[in-house]
Amino acid sequence: MTRDDLFNINAGIVKSLVEAVADNCPNAWIHIISNPVNSMVPIAAEVLKKKGVYDPKKLFGVTTLDIVRANTFVAEKKGLRLIEVDVPVIGGHAGITILPLLSKTKPACEFTQEEIEKLTDRIQNGGTEVVEAKAGAGSATLSMAYASARFVESSLRALDGDSDVYECTYVQSELTELPYFASRVKLGKKGVEGFATSDLENLSPFEKEGLEKLKPELKASIDKGIAFANK
Numbered sequence: 001m002t003r004d005d006l007f008n009i010n011a012g013i014v015k016s017l018v019e020a021v022a023d024n025c026p027n028a029w030i031h032i033i034s035n036p037v038n039s040m041v042p043i044a045a046e047v048l049k050k051k052g053v054y055d056p057k058k059l060f061g062v063t064t065l066d067i068v069r070a071n072t073f074v075a076e077k078k079g080l081r082l083i084e085v086d087v088p089v090i091g092g093h094a095g096i097t098i099l100p101l102l103s104k105t106k107p108a109c110e111f112t113q114e115e116i117e118k119l120t121d122r123i124q125n126g127g128t129e130v131v132e133a134k135a136g137a138g139s140a141t142l143s144m145a146y147a148s149a150r151f152v153e154s155s156l157r158a159l160d161g162d163s164d165v166y167e168c169t170y171v172q173s174e175l176t177e178l179p180y181f182a183s184r185v186k187l188g189k190k191g192v193e194g195f196a197t198s199d200l201e202n203l204s205p206f207e208k209e210g211l212e213k214l215k216p217e218l219k220a221s222i223d224k225g226i227a228f229a230n231k
């Protein structure tokens with residue numbers, strides 16, 4: 001089962017849960033982790049718009065697991081301490097829409113083209129690898145729990161006034177022509193306070209190509225979500 005196969009099951013669940021949030025706690029920060037995240041966030045946004053309570057700064061698709069995977073695989077490959085590694089991952093949360101920016105890895109690392117291609121593929125397909133290995137018994141349960149705990153903790157730190165909270169997340173965005181896009185954002189008391197726009201500058205040719213390739217797929221997932229919410 002792919003993330004898209006889950007659309008029909010999860011779209012209705014997300015819609016009704018977000019309706020309940022809109023009615024009962026309209027100022028809540030909403031973290032959507034259910035797949036396909038690329039479509040579920042647009043569905044949630046449409047529901048919130050209809051209810052007149054949409055605040056794009058407070059609606060997040062949780063893509064943290066892609067960052068966790070990217071950091072882990074790069075640390076393993078380069079013999080680095082995991083805690084020191086930071087790889088931004090942009091786009092969305094499915095297959096080629098997951099675009100790790102290995103050229104922006106901190107600490108700065110040199111990768112061969114073969115390493116870049118293999119690491120990118122592993123990061124893009126890590127979720128599918130686990131889903132297939134579990135053969136119908138669910139997804140990457142523990143790593144998803146870890147990733148969501150990290151994103152929730154970052155959100156709580158931001159709400160608490162910490163001024164140095166940055167996470168990659170799938171949100172309403174003007175960084176590209178797509179209305180929703182995952183990138184590194186600054187979180188503050190009111191939600192998204194800014195975008196790390198420099199992450200999209202000076203991309204490698206491989207990353208630029210990956211960005212152009214992901215756009216039609218991500219756009220189709222966004223349009224599917226919007227159409228579902230408005231039917």
Ligand SMILES: NC(=O)C1=CN([C@@H]2O[C@H](COP(=O)(O)OP(=O)(O)OC[C@H]3O[C@@H](n4cnc5c(N)ncnc54)[C@H](O)[C@@H]3O)[C@@H](O)[C@H]2O)C=CC1
Nearest residue numbers: 006010013033034035037062063065093138139140141144
């Ligand atoms: N964004 C991410 O990084 C990741 C997202 N996921 C997604 O997270 C979701 C959950 O994955 P798993 O825990 O592996 O699935 P699972 O099938 O093990 O658990 C789903 C749970 O949802 C409950 N549920 C079903 N209908 C419900 C409803 N109407 N209201 C409330 N709860 C309901 C079920 O009882 C079950 O406990 C899936 O959509 C999966 O694709 C999974 C891994 C990573």
Ligand SMILES: O=C([O-])CC(=O)C(=O)O
Nearest residue numbers: 003065127128131139140
């Ligand atoms: O691939 C899946 O369906 C589960 C998922 O989102 C992940 O592990 O990243």
